[in-house]
Amino acid sequence: AGASNYFTTSSAYFDDFKLSYKGFSSAPASPGTLHLSGSESVYEGEEFSVAINYFASETKDLKGINTSVTFDATKLQLIAVEKAGDFDNATADLNYELSSGKVNITVSETSDKVISESGDIINLRFKALENLGETNISMSKDTVLYKGDTSEEYAIGMERQLKLSILEAYAAIAEIKAKVTYDRGPVQDNEYTFILKNDKGEVIDTKGNIGEDITFDSMSFKDEGVYTYTLTQQPRSNNKIKIDRSIYTINVTVTRVKEGYESETSYLKDGKEYTGMPIFENTKDNRNKNVN
Numbered sequence: 001a002g003a004s005n006y007f008t009t010s011s012a013y014f015d016d017f018k019l020s021y022k023g024f025s026s027a028p029a030s031p032g033t034l035h036l037s038g039s040e041s042v043y044e045g046e047e048f049s050v051a052i053n054y055f056a057s058e059t060k061d062l063k064g065i066n067t068s069v070t071f072d073a074t075k076l077q078l079i080a081v082e083k084a085g086d087f088d089n090a091t092a093d094l095n096y097e098l099s100s101g102k103v104n105i106t107v108s109e110t111s112d113k114v115i116s117e118s119g120d121i122i123n124l125r126f127k128a129l130e131n132l133g134e135t136n137i138s139m140s141k142d143t144v145l146y147k148g149d150t151s152e153e154y155a156i157g158m159e160r161q162l163k164l165s166i167l168e169a170y171a172a173i174a175e176i177k178a179k180v181t182y183d184r185g186p187v188q189d190n191e192y193t194f195i196l197k198n199d200k201g202e203v204i205d206t207k208g209n210i211g212e213d214i215t216f217d218s219m220s221f222k223d224e225g226v227y228t229y230t231l232t233q234q235p236r237s238n239n240k241i242k243i244d245r246s247i248y249t250i251n252v253t254v255t256r257v258k259e260g261y262e263s264e265t266s267y268l269k270d271g272k273e274y275t276g277m278p279i280f281e282n283t284k285d286n287r288n289k290n291v292n
Contacts, residue, residue, distance in 0.1 A: 031057055031060070031061050032055050032057040032145065033054075033055050034053065034055070034143060034145070035055065036051070036053070036137060036138075038051060038137070039164060040163070041165040041166075041167055042165075043168070043258065044132060044168060045130070045169050045222065046169065046256075046258065048128065049124065050124045050137055050162060051084065052069075053119065054121045056115070056116060059148075060116035060117070061115075062114060062115035062116075062148065063115075063146040064106070064109060066105070066106045067104075067143035068142075070101055070138045071102075071126070071136070071137045072131075072135045075128070075129055075133070075135045076128060076135065077126060078098060078126055079127055080125045081094065081103060081125075082122070082123045085119040086116075086119065087107055087121045091110050091113065092107060093109075094106070094107045095107075103124070124137075132167065134164075134166075135163075136162065136164075137161070138162075139160040143155065144156075169259060169261065171260065172222075172254045172261035173220055175219075176265070177213070177214060177215050178214040178231060178277060178279065179280070180194075181280070181281050182241070183282070187211060187212050190208035192208065192233060193236075194214050196216050196230070198227075198228075206234075214280075221263060222261060223261075224255055226254075228249065228250070228251050228252075230249055230250070231247075231248040232248070233246075233280050240284065240285055241284065241285055242282065242283050242285035243282050244280040246280060247269075248268065248274070250265060250266075250278075
């Protein structure tokens with residue numbers, strides 16, 4: 001913490017004892033000091049905050065600060081710099097300038113107010129990138145605090161560091177399954193073919209049935225959003241079986257949680273809301289022509 005009072009010592013010597021006196025000097029007192037605080041570990045893709053904390057001295061008269069914070073831009077993306085605590089008001093003026101891996105920050109109280117209580121005064125919001133491992137966020141030792149009643153500057157004199165680990169986030173896994181039935185008997189393996197397309201109409205998977213079951217390759221996601229697919233049965237030349245030509249629209253909604261991603265799957269059948277697993281119901285074709 002910053003020094004708040006300074007003492008001087010005077011001594012007088014006598015034959016059998018020494019008399020000492022301690023008193024206050026007129027040396028100026030720092031308004032306090034600053035530190036960084038935040039999580040020790042985050043997950044790739046996670047947004048998180050790092051706070052600049054003010055520790056007040058006994059003078060309790062912080063007017064503003066001028067600092068620079070550095071970070072590894074290959075591991076972290078700075079999203080925003082925001083006022084916090086007693087600086088989070090209309091009369092505090094915050095400015096910052098970002099270059100690659102470094103942000104210069106100036107914040108000052110433009111009214112007669114001073115910051116008198118310890119606490120967070122600035123929040124830096126970051127996003128952890130996919131470059132996993134250890135990294136540091138550092139505040140310069142040349143960071144300056146401004147005293148309330150003067151224009152005097154006080155450097156913190158020591159670099160502040162926050163060490164953190166970027167951990168791998170787990171992916172959301174979506175498994176798309178369906179069933180096929182035939183109203184006149186059992187279904188033979190690979191008797192029918194099913195096609196899964198993305199929202200661009202590109203075929204991303206084709207599967208035959210195993211018994212009544214249709215199982216597509218699982219899909220993993222590490223980005224939030226809604227992913228849309230269509231599922232259809234491939235036409236075939238067989239005038240004895242009428243295939244189910246239903247079109248299933250599959251929406252996979254991916255959301256972020258702290259340690260990774262989660263997904264939820266919903267369906268439309270021929271444009272109408274549908275609940276449950278998609279089912280293709282093939283039937284015997286009694287007509288005298290090939291409808292497929």
